[in-house]
Amino acid sequence: MQIFELSFVAAVLLAATPILYAALAGAISAQVGVFNIALEGQMLWGAFAAVAGSYYTGSAWGGVLIALLSTALFAVILAVGSARWKADPIIIAIGTNLLALGLTGFLLRVLFDVSGSFSPRGLEGLPKMGFLADVPVIGPIFAGQTLLVPLAFVVIVAVGLWLKATPAGLRLRGVGEHPDAAASLGVNVPSFQMWATILGGALCGIAGAQLALGNVTVFTENMTAGRGWIAVAAVMLVAGRPLWLPLACLGFGAAEALGFRLQGIGAPQQLTDAAPYAITLVVLVLTRIRFARSRKVSV
Template sequence: MSTTTVEPVPAPDEVVEPRLVTVVSRKVPVVLAVVTALFALLVATRPRTGDATFRLSSSGDLVALPSVDLPGTATAWVVIVVMAVLAALAFVRVARQRKVPTWVSALFAVLFLVGFLAWAAAGSANDVPLVRVIGGSVLLAVPIVFGALGGVIGERVGVVNIAIEGQLLAGAFCAAVAGSVTGSPWAGVVAAIVAGVLVSLVLGVFTITYKVNQVIVGVVLNVLVIGVTSFLYSQVLVSNPELNSTTRFSNVAIPGLSHIPVIGPSLFNQSLIVYLMYLVVPGVWYALYRTRWGLRVRAVGEHPKAADTVGIKVERTRYLALMVAGAIAGIGGAFYTVVSVSSFGKEMTAGAGFIALAAVIFGKWDPIRAALAALLFGFASNLEGALSIVGAPVPSQFMLMLPYVVTLLAVAGLVGRSRAPAATGQPYVKE
């Protein structure tokens, strides 16, 4: 309000030009500038000598790229200059009432990462294992991606799914038991799907049929699943270890693709669940935006009354979509006990469901963006491991904090006010 200047009242015969007012957020340039300044401060106060080595291939690759040596501090300063230019560019765009293009933010993030790694790894005896960093990020992100996809479908159909954590945990537990009893990881995945669907059904019965507040049911279901799985774990699995040792999926290298330098070994030499994830993410996108079912799901989530008026069965659509969401989240749960490790542990999902929830909102209720948000999260979590290898001069607790701070900055600075599907969180009452 304070910037509005009092304009002289135009004379009657003067032609008043219609003004086009675009609302531009100043947050992006501010965040970019703050990050640049903080990084410059870090490098200026803690200069590091020596070179940083980026290892671009792991042993046994078909195409062995040479490692890249960069002088640590010098690289960091070059990066800071470019970052400052990008931040200035963003300010200029905003001053001209234009939006800051996405590539500026993306390039900024990549540059910051390279600069930070170069600074942190400078003079270290160990190399930065890029292949392992990328591969590890994908692995850490898998359950979050599946959970986030389940969350996206649920919210798109109008049911807030806070019970993602519960679905992951139930999936992990059932996969562990079924996988151990049958000795087949596939049976574990099927059991995990069933478990996820069951949690979804409970959520559906209470929120759709009995119209209980969705957030309450979600929160309580998480507690319920934690209680049930931990109880059964302590009471049954501990005394019967044969019920809790699964055969894990082994890694399968995709011929051809796995020989691409850097990304090949990290992305295409993984277990089947990871490949399933590559298929499910575009699959959910296609189902939501290109099929009749997806159109109905989105209609029910945005305006259930209108959907009902044109003959879409709102409750049935919601149940069905929730079950699909539960199945997908369940697969994510199976990842814990048939890919990552071979046994179930109490509360082993450790809040991944809440991170997935954050990814849903961060990704603005879009499957692809939510999956990317989950990947970003996995990457930030994995960075800590990489930095501890090269012995970064930052306390490990702050490195572990990094993914959460990055998410906070991203949500506050780059995403901002998010708009949920209109009918999310409301029971539909047919008149």
């Protein structure tokens, strides 16, 4: 089996896309001074909402819309708690992660009378871009992908440029970097923080929808399996520079895709499954070392 080929690039993009959307959500929250570690729970809720929405509406895009809206609503818990009530966002985020894990498992039994996984006959998955199949190079990479895959990179570039080049984007960054100065200029700091966090929730809903209806067509309990935490690591790695997110997330996606390929040539499953999370730990250690050095230099 050839590991490095165009189909491997396609697998990397597929694995990285849910992490990209979730990491962008975390980066936007970080820009307004909210360290969002609720990405795991929000993505899991988005995956459940997408599958349930697709099942009840009979449309995959209906499932995506329901995932987007319901996860934005789910993010209100963190947004109001941290921005309006000034509670610790870390504690709230941990609580919402546990809530999403328990609530999705509970609703799986209540709504569908199943446990473990839900993949009914006729469940609509997101359509693939098969019309690109005959295009050289691009075809093997994108023909089997959903529209949400290339859209992720477009959205990240658009948000990165918006933050750097527009008055609203600069104001949003100012809220996170110097909230007191922003408030003195009449900027409603809690409102910016709240709406940025809710927008992040909507992006996590799209991440979950891509995971449950694009990467596969099924919902399983705890199917995010740490991808939200990988997104948190990616946010820490880029240190407030959203335009670098694709590079960081593609690295994690490559580790996951390589793990699947290595399983195909006989590598132990336990070893290959651990690869993305091992890389995440390395990233966190390197980020901590970089932070310590920067503080030492500033002192």
